[in-house]
Amino acid sequence: MSVANTNEQIEQIRAALAQVIDPNTQKDLVTSKAIKQIQMSQGTASITVELGYPAQSQLSLIDDLVKQALAGLSGVEHVEVRVSSKIIAHTVQRGIKLMPNVKNIIAVASGKGGVGKSTTAVNLALALAAEGAAVGLLDADIYGPSQPMMMGVAGKPESADGKTMEPLENYGVQVSSIGFMIDPDSPMVWRGPMVTQALQQLLELTNWRDLDYLIVDMPPGTGDIQLTLSQKVPVTGAVIVTTPQDIALLDARKGLKMFEKVGIPILGIVENMSTHVCSNCGHHEAIFGAGGGEKMCAEYGVDFLGGLPLTMAIREQADSGKPTVVADPDCEVARIYKTIARKVAIKVAEKAKDMSSKFPTITVQNT
Numbered sequence: 001m002s003v004a005n006t007n008e009q010i011e012q013i014r015a016a017l018a019q020v021i022d023p024n025t026q027k028d029l030v031t032s033k034a035i036k037q038i039q040m041s042q043g044t045a046s047i048t049v050e051l052g053y054p055a056q057s058q059l060s061l062i063d064d065l066v067k068q069a070l071a072g073l074s075g076v077e078h079v080e081v082r083v084s085s086k087i088i089a090h091t092v093q094r095g096i097k098l099m100p101n102v103k104n105i106i107a108v109a110s111g112k113g114g115v116g117k118s119t120t121a122v123n124l125a126l127a128l129a130a131e132g133a134a135v136g137l138l139d140a141d142i143y144g145p146s147q148p149m150m151m152g153v154a155g156k157p158e159s160a161d162g163k164t165m166e167p168l169e170n171y172g173v174q175v176s177s178i179g180f181m182i183d184p185d186s187p188m189v190w191r192g193p194m195v196t197q198a199l200q201q202l203l204e205l206t207n208w209r210d211l212d213y214l215i216v217d218m219p220p221g222t223g224d225i226q227l228t229l230s231q232k233v234p235v236t237g238a239v240i241v242t243t244p245q246d247i248a249l250l251d252a253r254k255g256l257k258m259f260e261k262v263g264i265p266i267l268g269i270v271e272n273m274s275t276h277v278c279s280n281c282g283h284h285e286a287i288f289g290a291g292g293g294e295k296m297c298a299e300y301g302v303d304f305l306g307g308l309p310l311t312m313a314i315r316e317q318a319d320s321g322k323p324t325v326v327a328d329p330d331c332e333v334a335r336i337y338k339t340i341a342r343k344v345a346i347k348v349a350e351k352a353k354d355m356s357s358k359f360p361t362i363t364v365q366n367t
Contacts, residue, residue: 009075010038013045020069022051024058025346029066043077045070051085052349053342054131054212059083087133087212090351092234093263099204102136102211104236104348106267107229109259111251113144113220116272116308117241119318120337121217122150124239126325127334127341129172133212136167136174138203140229141219142195145179152321156180157206164205171326176206196228203233213345226255230262236348237267239305242293244271249296256300266302267347269293270340274307284309303347306340308333 017038018030029035029049037048047066055062063081070079089103099105108121122137129135139147148154151173157165157180167174178198208214216235219225229235238259242252256266271293275284297304308314317327325334 006040009040012073013038013040013047013070013076016069016073017047017066020065022062022065024053024055024342025350029062040076043075044080045073045076045078046080047082049081049083051083052088053345054085054087054128054133055342056085056130056132057338058131058342085132087345087349089354090236090348091354092236093230096232096234098234098354099208099214101208102214104212105214105216105234106344106348107216107218107235107238107259107264108241109218109226109238109255110220110241111253111255115220115241115243115252116314117220118146118150118217119314119323120239120241120270120272120308120340121215122147122318122323123325123334123337124341124344125173125213125215126171126323127338128213128215128345130325130329130338131342131345133345134210135172136176136206136208136211136214138206138214138216139175139177139179140199140202140216140225142178142198142225143219145177145182147175147177147217148179149321150318150323151175154180164207167206167208174208174211176202176208178202193224196224199225199228200232213348220251226258227262230259230264235264236351237265237344239267239344240269240302241272242269242296243273244291244293249293252296253300256296256302265351266300267344268303268305268340269297270305271307273310275309277309277311279312303343305343306336308336 014030017035018028020029022029025032034049034051036050039046049062062083066081067079070076087103089098108117110117125135125137137147139145151170153168153170153175155168157168159165167176240252240256242249259266277284293307294304314324314333317324325337328334
């Protein structure tokens with residue numbers, strides 16, 4: 001086959017692939033630049049697809065969609081597809097440098113306590129890890145660290161140099177928390193400056209190992225820690241957790257506005273306790289109201305990532321140190337958490353690539 005004919009065939013293949021819609025991003029593979037290579041040799045089309053989000057459970061689906069699109073195409077007798085994911089670092093607040101070994105930091109926040117923020121954060125981290133990403137979890141809720149219990153990890157972090165510490169690990173997720181270093185029964189009677197210093201030390205002195213995502217479980221509210229995070233920590237985006245009731249939504253709005261003011265994009269809103277599911281009969285009842293999260297999303301132009309039911313199983317699994325995504329990975333609630341995690345990863349992937357490492361450092365000296 002001549003070079004001209006081969007090039008023509010490759011363009012036909014590209015046109016066919018432009019009709020393949022990734023069901024997760026709702027964009028075609030060509031426009032989204034997921035097609036990295038098209039080769040044609042002796043009737044065999046070799047296609048390389050690279051997704052910008054972790055998608056271990058989606059690889060075979062994309063593989064099938066590509067093969068279906070090229071089936072029956074003139075001159076294509078066989079199709080070889082290689083599908084993979086590549087997570088890159090994305091832009092953060094202006095003037096703040098990325099952390100070494102951490103590509104993207106995602107803050108999980110809420111305006112008030114008791115809305116299931118920590119449970120959402122831990123299941124989000126576990127869902128991203130299940131899809132093949134390297135994930136860390138920072139428990140920034142200094143006054144009420146709960147991630148050691150939820151992640152089923154205990155003990156003191158090791159330090160090889162006496163200055164930095166190694167994260168503890170379980171279920172494939174690296175974890176750092178003040179809870180590893182204090183007595184569980186001791187109250188944290190600290191003023192704001194001490195708390196923010198503790199957060200920075202936890203973040204910067206933990207030897208994170210090449211993370212695609214660091215999930216930060218924020219304390220509730222819009223105080224010192226949130227301000228420190230927004231001014232000194234390179235945050236890729238924030239997820240706001242709320243419940244449908246009006247008072248929770250009122251506080252969630254404050255959290256959303258705070259992140260907007262400091263230049264941190266909102267990746268979306270998660271509505272916890274959307275409905276109560278009776279453990280005896282399975283009846284669903286919207287005891288905290290209905291549709292509040294979606295209404296807030298429409299009001300502020302942000303994405304509704306998903307709604308989670310109020311069930312005893314979620315609480316029991318988190319309390320036992322084995323959250324839903326690992327305790328019952330095929331259940332409906334785990335599926336919702338995984339869908340939310342995929343939406344978050346896609347929102348991150350759609351952000352501009354971080355280019356700070358490409359620019360030289362300019363030093364001005366008096367001569």
